Amino acid sequence: MISIRNIDYDIAGKAILRDVSLDMPKHGVTALIGPNGAGKSTLLSLIARLLPLQHGRVTVDGHDIATCDTAALARILAILPQIQDAAPRLSVSDLVAFGRYPHSRGRLTDQDGAIIDAALAAFQLTDLRNRALDTLSGGQRQNALLAMIFAQGTDYLLLDEPLNNLDIAASRRLMAQLRGLADEQGRTVVIVLHDINYALAYADHLVVLAEGRVAAMGNPEEVVTDDLINRIYGTDAAVINHNNRRIVDVGP
Amino acid sequence: MRASLCLGGGLAALCLLSLFVGVIPVTPIDVLHDRAAWELLRDSRVPRTLAVVIAGGTLAVCGALLQSMVRNRFVEPMTTGTGQGAALGILLTTWALPEAGLLAKMALASAAALLASAGFLTIVQRLPPTQPLLIPLVGLIYGGVLGAAVTFIAYQGDMLQYIDVWMNGEFSGVLRGRYELLWIAALVAALTYAAADQFAILGLGRTASINLGLNYQQVMIIGLLAISIVTALVVVTVGAIPFLGLVVPNVVARYAGDNLRRTLPMIAGGGAALVLLSDILGRLLRHPFEIPVGTVMGILGAALFLWLLYRPKSHAL
Numbered sequence: 406m407i408s409i410r411n412i413d414y415d416i417a418g419k420a421i422l423r424d425v426s427l428d429m430p431k432h433g434v435t436a437l438i439g440p441n442g443a444g445k446s447t448l449l450s451l452i453a454r455l456l457p458l459q460h461g462r463v464t465v466d467g468h469d470i471a472t473c474d475t476a477a478l479a480r481i482l483a484i485l486p487q488i489q490d491a492a493p494r495l496s497v498s499d500l501v502a503f504g505r506y507p508h509s510r511g512r513l514t515d516q517d518g519a520i521i522d523a524a525l526a527a528f529q530l531t532d533l534r535n536r537a538l539d540t541l542s543g544g545q546r547q548n549a550l551l552a553m554i555f556a557q558g559t560d561y562l563l564l565d566e567p568l569n570n571l572d573i574a575a576s577r578r579l580m581a582q583l584r585g586l587a588d589e590q591g592r593t594v595v596i597v598l599h600d601i602n603y604a605l606a607y608a609d610h611l612v613v614l615a616e617g618r619v620a621a622m623g624n625p626e627e628v629v630t631d632d633l634i635n636r637i638y639g640t641d642a643a644v645i646n647h648n649n650r651r652i653v654d655v656g657p
Numbered sequence: 658m659r660a661s662l663c664l665g666g667g668l669a670a671l672c673l674l675s676l677f678v679g680v681i682p683v684t685p686i687d688v689l690h691d692r693a694a695w696e697l698l699r700d701s702r703v704p705r706t707l708a709v710v711i712a713g714g715t716l717a718v719c720g721a722l723l724q725s726m727v728r729n730r731f732v733e734p735m736t737t738g739t740g741q742g743a744a745l746g747i748l749l750t751t752w753a754l755p756e757a758g759l760l761a762k763m764a765l766a767s768a769a770a771l772l773a774s775a776g777f778l779t780i781v782q783r784l785p786p787t788q789p790l791l792i793p794l795v796g797l798i799y800g801g802v803l804g805a806a807v808t809f810i811a812y813q814g815d816m817l818q819y820i821d822v823w824m825n826g827e828f829s830g831v832l833r834g835r836y837e838l839l840w841i842a843a844l845v846a847a848l849t850y851a852a853a854d855q856f857a858i859l860g861l862g863r864t865a866s867i868n869l870g871l872n873y874q875q876v877m878i879i880g881l882l883a884i885s886i887v888t889a890l891v892v893v894t895v896g897a898i899p900f901l902g903l904v905v906p907n908v909v910a911r912y913a914g915d916n917l918r919r920t921l922p923m924i925a926g927g928g929a930a931l932v933l934l935s936d937i938l939g940r941l942l943r944h945p946f947e948i949p950v951g952t953v954m955g956i957l958g959a960a961l962f963l964w965l966l967y968r969p970k971s972h973a974l
Contacts, residue, residue, distance in 0.1 A: 455867055479870025486865035493725075493860040493915040503858055507870040511854040511918070537914060554868065 406431045407452060407561065407595065412461035414447055414617075421447045423617045425461070429610065431560070433587050434594045436608035436625070438601055440638050443614040445597045449565050452595070453484035465561060479507035482561040483554040485547075497541070497549045498534040501525055504556030524556035527582070543570045551579070555586075562586065564596045568603065580607040601653050605629055613637060626651050660912065664926045668710075671933040675706040678937050680945045700833045708836040709828055709936050709950075710929040712891045712898060715839075715846040717928025718921060719884045720902020721909075722849060723774075725860040725917065726880045727781050729792040730910070733902030734774065734888045737796030740897045741803035742773020743889035744823045748807055752814045763838060766893055770885035773803055778881065826891075826898035827949045828936050835894070842890040846925065849883045853918040856880065860915055898951055901928055904958040908965055931957065 407429040414422040422444045429435045437445045450456045452463055454470050463470045465482050483504075495503075501524050505517040513521075525531045528548045538546060547567065554562060564583075568576045584607055586592045598604045604611055604625055611625040615637045621628045629651060631644050643654045676698060677683055683702070687694035720733040734740060746769025750762045757765075777799055784791045804824075811820045849856070855876045858866050866873045891898070905928045906920075913920050935953040942948055 453864075453868065455864055475867065475872060476870035479868065484864065484868050486862060486868055493728075493857070494910050495857070495861075495915055499914070499916045500861075503854075503861070503865075503869060506854065506858065550865075557869070 406466065407593070408464045409448075409452070410462045412448070412451065412458070412463070414444070414451065414456070414459050416447075421617055422451075425614075425617070425619055427612060427619055427622060429593070429595055429612070431466070431593050432591050433609035434583060434596065434607055435610040435612060436604035437595065437597045437612050437614065438599070438604050439614035439620070444617045445614050446565050448614065449484070449563050449595065449597055453482065453563050454478065455484070476507060479557070479559070481559055482563065483557045483559040484563040485550055485554055485565065485567055487547075487550075487565075492539040492541075492546060494537045494539050496535050496537060497530050497552075498525060500538055500549050501530070501552045501556050504553040504558075507557060520556050520558065524552040527555060528552040544572075544575055547571070559592075561593045561595070564594070566597050566599060568598065568600065576603065583607070601629060601634070605651050605653070629653070661923060661926075664923060664930065668926050668930045668933070671930055671937065672706055672710065675709065675933055675937055676702045678940050680940075701831075704833045704836050705828050705831045705936075706933070708831045708839055708895055709933050711839040711843045712826070712895050713901065713929040713932030714925035715842045715887045715928075716891060716898055716901045717905035717924045717931075718846045718849065719887050720928075721906035721917065721921065721924050722856055722880050723884055723902070724906055725856045725915070726877060727778065727792060728860055728862060729781075729789055730907055731790070731793035731903065732796050733900065733906075734884045735897050735899045735902060736800050737793075738773040738777045738800045738803050739770045739884055739888045740824075740892055740899070741800050741807055743767070743770040743885070743892040744807045744820070744897070745769050745773070745803060745810070746889065747823065747893055748810055748814075748816065748819065751816065751819065752810070759838070763890065763893055766889040767886045770889040770892075771881060774881050774885050778877070822896055823892050824897050825949050826896035826951045827947075828895055829947050831895065838890050838894050842887045845883050845886050849879070850918075850921055852876065852879060853921050857915060857917040860917075896951075898932065898954060900958050901932060901954060904962055905931060908961065911965055911968075931961075 410426050412422050412425040425448065437448065439445050447456065451458060452465070452470070454475065458471055468478065468481065470478060498521065501521050502513060504524065505513060505520065509517050525534055528551055530549060530552055533541070533545065538549060541549065547570070567579060571579060580603055583594045583596065587594055608625050611622060611628045612619065613621040613628060613633065620637055621633060629644055634640065634642050634644065634653065644651055645654050677685065679702065681697060683694045683697055688698055716735065723732055723734050724730055743766045746766035747762055749769070750757055750765045777796060780795055780799065781792055784795060808820060811817045855871055858869055858871055859876055863873055906924050909920050909924045909927055913923060932950060932954060935957055936950045939948040939950050939953045
């Protein structure tokens with residue numbers, strides 16, 4: 406379980422997060438949604454120790470992230486990095502092999518090799534394994550990074566808007582894969598999403614942030630209502646039922 | 658693998674050539690029976706060849722480390738403040754503590770180089786990540802400002818002749834007993850190889866580094882220390898060799914990628930070979946006079962770099 410208690414976070418005197426306390430259950434997919442600037446990415450960065458905590462406490466499976474050894478934490482929790490323009494010239498398999506670094510410290514065992522091969526296969530990268538990262542498309546590059554954190558073998562995976570540069574087919578494939586990680590391997594996925602429909606279709610647990618505070622959380626089907634969308638986003642998209650599933654109708 | 662063998666063979670051949678090229682003619686056969694020839698080799702040619710190999714190899718490695726640390730291919734320590742910082746340090750030491758021993762001077766030059774490189778890193782971290790070209794530009798300006806300070810102080814202190822010695826690398830003065838500090842540079846560069854994986858991960862960025870459990874700050878500091886010590890030692894013993902740290906890691910990355918555990922030995926070998934070739938050409942072109950190694954390397958390096966830029970890069974590694 407990721408447990409967050411009384412987090413306040415300011416950037417240059419401006420309040421980004423205020424009194425955020427919540428628990429993200431172990432196993433399953435937790436989606437983090439909310440309008441732009443609600444503090445979703447900041448919250449994820451704080452959990453992943455990318456930003457220093459200013460106030461409050463975060464524990465992952467009982468490990469306090471402020472005091473836990475960073476190398477030990479890397480075997481429990483992984484966050485998907487983004488590589489923009491300056492991608493190093495690493496081969497895909499070298500990048501995925503770095504996912505084993507927290508375990509092997511650079512001395513790969515046969516078992517590490519098997520895990521790397523499995524990660525490459527899981528993200529359809531086996532044929533691209535010798536390709537240089539800087540010659541891949543944005544989507545392929547993200548896939549390679551996903552395979553890296555997959556190979557890291559952590560119980561917790563954090564992803565900040567991974568659907569941003571993916572088309573609908575790739576988005577659905579990724580979400581199905583994350584679902585599979587949760588269902589078949591018992592891993593815990595925390596994902597920041599923009600599109601509420603993906604959250605409704607794939608998440609077990611939903612956390613809604615607005616203006617730095619928790620506005621709602623719980624079962625997505627129950628949390629997402631016309632009223633919530635109106636209240637949080639200030640727009641009047643209707644939540645409708647379709648094939649026994651709730652979806653947000655974005656039409657006028 | 659084949660490329661590494663070629664590089665190794667080429668380097669060995671260049672080393673051998675370097676031993677028998679110079680103002681005084683010596684052949685391998687002379688060395689066997691002529692005592693004077695053997696002494697020449699021992700006191701001048703061998704030290705010179707070793708100094709070239711160490712300076713070339715370590716500077717190229719430092720270029721690769723800095724490029725990984727700031728995640729930008731167009732920087733290298735000699736031109737972005739570290740080299741100028743080292744010169745500033747040794748200049749101030751020579752001026753304020755003329756009696757200081759060589760080791761003390763070295764330590765102070767390293768400290769000044771460290772401060773200068775830390776300053777560069779601090780500036781770089783504030784630059785917008787969307788403008789990668791700003792980093793080398795700011796680096797050149799920063800190095801230029803520090804270089805100007807060096808010249809000003811030297812002018813005021815009537816020490817301009819030293820500047821030339823420190824800022825233009827040159828191996829004709831290398832003799833036994835006057836280059837041995839470079840072994841420390843060789844040791845430092847060799848030690849960074851133990852952290853090759855960490856430096857390669859740094860090249861993936863801060864998020865990826867922290868995600869993989871790297872102590873980001875600590876690896877950055879190790880990198881800064883290594884770069885500063887090596888740069889200061891090279892500046893003090895043979896003088897600055899600009900752009901070497903830029904050209905060689907880029908050529909190697911183009912062919913063999915950025916997995917530093919695999920490429921650092923090639924980068925070191927390539928740096929040594931390029932400087933050695935430049936030094937030998939410098940000895941031969943206007944025989945019996947010498948052309949400074951920096952001049953020859955500038956021309957060779959620029960040609961190599963242009964050729965590289967216009968070649969399509971391979972997709973596979």
